[in-house]
Amino acid sequence: xxxxxxxxxxxxxxxxxxARDATTFLIGEDIGIYGGVFKATRGLLQEFGxxxxxxxxxSESLIAGMTVGAAMVGCRPLPEIQFADFISPAxxxxxxxxxxxxxxxxxxxxxxxxxxxxxxGGVGGGVFHSQSNEAWFMNVPGLVMxxxxxxxxxxxxxxxxxxxxxxxxxWEHKKLYRSIKDELPEDEEFVTAIGEAHVAxxxxxxxxxxxxYTHHLAMTAAExxxxxxxxxxxxxxxxxxxxxxxxIKESVAKTGKAVIVHEAPKIGGIxxxxxxxxxxxxxxxxxxxxxxxxxxxxxxxxxxxxGEGGQLVQGSRRLRGGIALTFLAVAALAVPLRRRDTFDxxx
Amino acid sequence: MTEETNRRxxxxxxxxxxxxxxxxxxEEAPESAQEGEYETxxxxxxxxxxxxxxxxxxxxxxxxxxxxxTRDFPDKYRLSGAMEGCSDEQKLELFERLVKLxxxxxxxxxxxxxxxxxxxxxxxxxxxxxxxxxxxxxxxDDFVGPSHRDLGxxxxxxxxxxxxxxxxxxxxxxxxxxxxxxxxYWHPDYGVMQPATxxxxxxxxxxxAAFGYKMLGKDNVAAxxxxxxxxxxxxxxxxxxxxxxxxxxxVYVIQNNLWAESLPLHLTSALENLSDRAKAFGFPxxxxxxxxxxxxWNATRAALERxxxxxxxxxxxxxxxxxxxxxxxxxxxxxxxxxxxAWMAKDPLPRFSAWLEDEGLLDDETLGGVVERxxxxxETAVDFAESSAKPGAETFLSEVYAESYPGFDVRAGx
Ligand SMILES: Cc1ncc(C[n+]2csc(CCOP(=O)(O)OP(=O)(O)O)c2C)c(N)n1
Ligand SMILES: [Mg+2]
Numbered sequence: 001x002x003x004x005x006x007x008x009x010x011x012x013x014x015x016x017x018x019a020r021d022a023t024t025f026l027i028g029e030d031i032g033i034y035g036g037v038f039k040a041t042r043g044l045l046q047e048f049g050x051x052x053x054x055x056x057x058x059s060e061s062l063i064a065g066m067t068v069g070a071a072m073v074g075c076r077p078l079p080e081i082q083f084a085d086f087i088s089p090a091x092x093x094x095x096x097x098x099x100x101x102x103x104x105x106x107x108x109x110x111x112x113x114x115x116x117x118x119x120x121g122g123v124g125g126g127v128f129h130s131q132s133n134e135a136w137f138m139n140v141p142g143l144v145m146x147x148x149x150x151x152x153x154x155x156x157x158x159x160x161x162x163x164x165x166x167x168x169x170x171w172e173h174k175k176l177y178r179s180i181k182d183e184l185p186e187d188e189e190f191v192t193a194i195g196e197a198h199v200a201x202x203x204x205x206x207x208x209x210x211x212x213y214t215h216h217l218a219m220t221a222a223e224x225x226x227x228x229x230x231x232x233x234x235x236x237x238x239x240x241x242x243x244x245x246x247x248i249k250e251s252v253a254k255t256g257k258a259v260i261v262h263e264a265p266k267i268g269g270i271x272x273x274x275x276x277x278x279x280x281x282x283x284x285x286x287x288x289x290x291x292x293x294x295x296x297x298x299x300x301x302x303x304x305x306x307g308e309g310g311q312l313v314q315g316s317r318r319l320r321g322g323i324a325l326t327f328l329a330v331a332a333l334a335v336p337l338r339r340r341d342t343f344d345x346x347x
Numbered sequence: 348m349t350e351e352t353n354r355r356x357x358x359x360x361x362x363x364x365x366x367x368x369x370x371x372x373x374e375e376a377p378e379s380a381q382e383g384e385y386e387t388x389x390x391x392x393x394x395x396x397x398x399x400x401x402x403x404x405x406x407x408x409x410x411x412x413x414x415x416x417t418r419d420f421p422d423k424y425r426l427s428g429a430m431e432g433c434s435d436e437q438k439l440e441l442f443e444r445l446v447k448l449x450x451x452x453x454x455x456x457x458x459x460x461x462x463x464x465x466x467x468x469x470x471x472x473x474x475x476x477x478x479x480x481x482x483x484x485x486x487x488d489d490f491v492g493p494s495h496r497d498l499g500x501x502x503x504x505x506x507x508x509x510x511x512x513x514x515x516x517x518x519x520x521x522x523x524x525x526x527x528x529x530x531x532y533w534h535p536d537y538g539v540m541q542p543a544t545x546x547x548x549x550x551x552x553x554x555x556a557a558f559g560y561k562m563l564g565k566d567n568v569a570a571x572x573x574x575x576x577x578x579x580x581x582x583x584x585x586x587x588x589x590x591x592x593x594x595x596x597x598v599y600v601i602q603n604n605l606w607a608e609s610l611p612l613h614l615t616s617a618l619e620n621l622s623d624r625a626k627a628f629g630f631p632x633x634x635x636x637x638x639x640x641x642x643x644w645n646a647t648r649a650a651l652e653r654x655x656x657x658x659x660x661x662x663x664x665x666x667x668x669x670x671x672x673x674x675x676x677x678x679x680x681x682x683x684x685x686x687x688x689a690w691m692a693k694d695p696l697p698r699f700s701a702w703l704e705d706e707g708l709l710d711d712e713t714l715g716g717v718v719e720r721x722x723x724x725x726e727t728a729v730d731f732a733e734s735s736a737k738p739g740a741e742t743f744l745s746e747v748y749a750e751s752y753p754g755f756d757v758r759a760g761x
Contacts, residue, residue, distance in 0.1 A: 066555030165749035195752030242755035
C-alpha cells in the first residue's frame with residue numbers, strides 16, 4: 001500500500017466517509033472550488049457536488065451553528081474552520097450550543113458534528129495563522145477534541161469522529177500536513193478509538209506527554225536520552241477532551257515523573273490540566289516531578305513572527321526542542337525529587 | 348372614548364366576559380403572599396418604593412383586560428379582508444389557539460407572582476397574532492426555531508399545554524425532564540426546537556435545518572423567530588445571508604415589539620422598517636401589522652408557499668407590542684403609560700374575534716365553548732405540572748456525552 005501524507009490521509013478519509021454516508025456534508029471557506037487552502041478537501045466537490053460540499057461565505061458562526069439544525073433533521077455535518085485562529089466567531093455556537101445540546105435536551109438529540117481545523121506553528125504563518133488554541137475549549141464538558149500526530153491517527157481519528165454521535169473538534173496540525181508519511185492499515189474501516197491515549201514508546205524513568213507536532217519532539221528527545229541510558233515513556237494524547245487520565249496516571253505511577261509538552265502558552269493550558277490530574281488528590285503520586293513545557297505568555301505560539309518578534313519566536317523554537325530534552329533529562333535524573341507541581345522552565 | 352370605540356353587537360355592558368373566565372383565572376393564593384417577592388428577588392428591577400401597590404394593581408388591570416378577548420376597541424383597528432385559503436373550521440381552530448395562548452400566559456403570570464415556579468416568566472401577551480398564526484399552518488414535522496418569547500410558536504403548532512406547564516415548572520414531565528429553562532418551550536414530536544437563551548442561536552439552527560431539508564431532498568420548511576433587538580446580532584446577518592445565497596426553504600419572522608429589554612428600537616436600528624434588512628440578502632421582506640391576524644395569515648401563508656416551492660426565504664417584520672415587562676421581574680418603567688395604552692387598544696384578540704363575529708363564525712355560544720375548553724386544558728395542564736415530580740440532581744448527571752470515554756467521570760469534574 002502506498003504511503004500517504006497526513007493531509008492525504010485526511011482527504012482520503014473524507015472521501016470514504018462521504019461516499020459511505022449520504023447524510024454527511026462539508027461546509028467551510030474555500031473548501032470546494034479551491035479544494036481548501038491546504039487542499040485537504042481536494043476533489044470532494046467534484047465527487048459529491050455542490051449540494052454536499054458547500055463553499056460558505058466568511059461566516060464562521062454560521063458554519064458551526066447551522067450544523068445544529070442540520071443534525072436535528074438528520075444530517076451528519078462536517079464543517080471546516082479554515083484556520084483555528086478564526087474559530088473564535090464560532091466559539092459561541094460550539095461551546096454553548098453544540099457541546100450542550102444533548103445534555104439540554106436530556107439526550108433527545110445528539111450532535112454528530114465533526115469540526116476540522118488546521119492549527120499550530122512552524123509554517124511561517126504569523127500571528128493569526130499559528131496558534132495552538134485548543135486550550136480555549138478545555139473547559140467545555142460535552143465537547144470532544146482530538147489532535148492526531150500520525151498519519152494513521154489522522155485517518156483513524158477522523159473516521160471515528162465522523163461516526164461518533166458527539167460533537168468533535170478535530171485539530172489538524174499544519175506542520176504535519178506534508179512533513180510525515182505512512183501507510184494506512186489494509187482494513188479501510190479502521191478507526192482510532194476516541195478517548196484513548198497511545199503509549200508510543202515505553203520507558204521506566206520519565207513520562208513525556210504530548211500531542212500533535214510536539215509529540216514528534218518528545219519522540220526525538222526520547223531517542224537522544226536513550227543514548228544516555230534514560231528510558232522515556234512517551235504518551236501521544238490523541239484525544240485532548242476528555243483526557244485519557246487512566247493511561248496518563250498509570251504511566252506516571254510507574255515512572256514517577258512527567259513532562260508535558262505543548263505548543264500553546266502554559267497559562268491555563270493543557271499542561272496545567274494534566275499536572276492537576278496527576279498531582280491533585282493523589283497520595284501515590286504526591287512525590288512527583290511534573291514539568292510543563294510550553295510557550296512563554298506571549299500572544300502567539302507559532303514559530304515565526306516578524307522582526308524582533310520573529311527572533312523571539314525562533315529562539316523559542318530552538319529552545320523548545322532543547323527544553324524537552326533538558327527537562328526529560330532533569331526530571332529523570334533528579335533523585336530525590338522535591339515535590340513541585342510544576343517547574344517553570346522559562347523562568 | 349365611547350365615540351371612538353367600536354360598540355360590539357354583543358357589547359360589554361350587556362354581556363360581560365364569561366364569569367367563569369374570571370373565576371378560574373383569579374388568584375388561587377392572595378397576592379400579598381408573594382408581594383414581598385418583588386422586594387427580595389427583584390431588587391434591581393423593583394419599582395420605586397411606594398409605587399408597588401400601584402404597580403401590582405396596574406398589572407392586574409392589564410391582565411383582566413387581556414383575558415377579555417372580545418372587549419371593545421377603536422373602530423379604526425377593525426379588521427377587514429379575507430384569510431386566503433383558510434377554511435371556517437381553521438379560522439375557529441386558530442382563534443381557539445390564540446385564546447389558549449392568551450389565557451395560558453395570563454395564568455402563568457399569576458402563578459409566577461404566587462411563587463409557584465422559579466426563574467422568571469417571559470410574557471408574550473399582546474403578540475399572539477405573530478408566531479402562532481404562522482406555526483399553525485406548518486406541518487407537524489416542519490422545523491420551528493423559537494426564541495425566548497415564543498410561547499405562540501409551540502401553541503400554534505399544537506404542543507399540548509401540559510408539556511408547556513411542565514417546562515415552566517421545570518418538572519420531570521417536560522420534554523427535557525426538567526433540566527432546562529422555564530419558558531423555553533419545545534417538543535421534539537411537534538418539530539419545535541428547544542430555544543437557546545443566547546439570542547439568535549435558534550435563527551442559525553433553523554437556517555441549518557432548512558439547509559438539511561434541502562440537501563436531503565425533503566419537502567419540509569423551517570421557520571425562525573426573533574425580536575427587533577435580535578436583528579442587530581451578527582447571527583441574524585450570517586443566517587439570512589446564507590439562506591439567501593442558497594434559497595433555503597425558510598420563513599424568518601421578526602416580532603418588532605419596539606423594545607429589546609430596555610433598549611428602544613431607535614437604538615437598535617436606524618431603519619424604520621426592519622424588513623428592509625432583507626434587501627441586503629436578496630430575498631423579499633415585508634412589514635405588516637403584527638396585531639392583525641388576517642395580515643399575518645396572508646403574509647405567512649405566502650412566505651410558506653414560497654419556501655415550500657423552492658423559491659427561497661422571506662423576512663416578515665410583524666409590528667407588535669408586549670404589554671408587560673421583558674420578563675416578569677421587569678416593571679418596564681422605561682416605557683410610557685400612553686405608549687402601552689395605545690398598543691393595548693390594538694389588542695389582536697378582540698380585533699380577530701370581532702372579525703369572526705362579522706363573518707358570522709363566532710357567537711356567544713361558540714365563544715363560551717372555546718373559553719371553557721381552553722380553561723379546562725389550562726387547569727389540567729397546571730395540575731399536571733404541579734403533580735409532576737421535581738427532577739433529582741442525580742438525573743442531571745447523564746447525557747453529557749452520547750459515547751463513553753475511559754477518562755471521563757462526570758462526578759470527578761473532568
Ligand atoms: C447573545 C445574547 N445577548 C444578550 C442576551 C440578553 N437578552 C435576552 S432577551 C434580550 C432582548 C431581546 O430583545 P428582542 O430581540 O427585541 O426580543 P424581545 O425580548 O423584545 O421579544 C436580551 C438583551 C441574550 N439572551 N443573548
Ligand atoms: Mg423586542
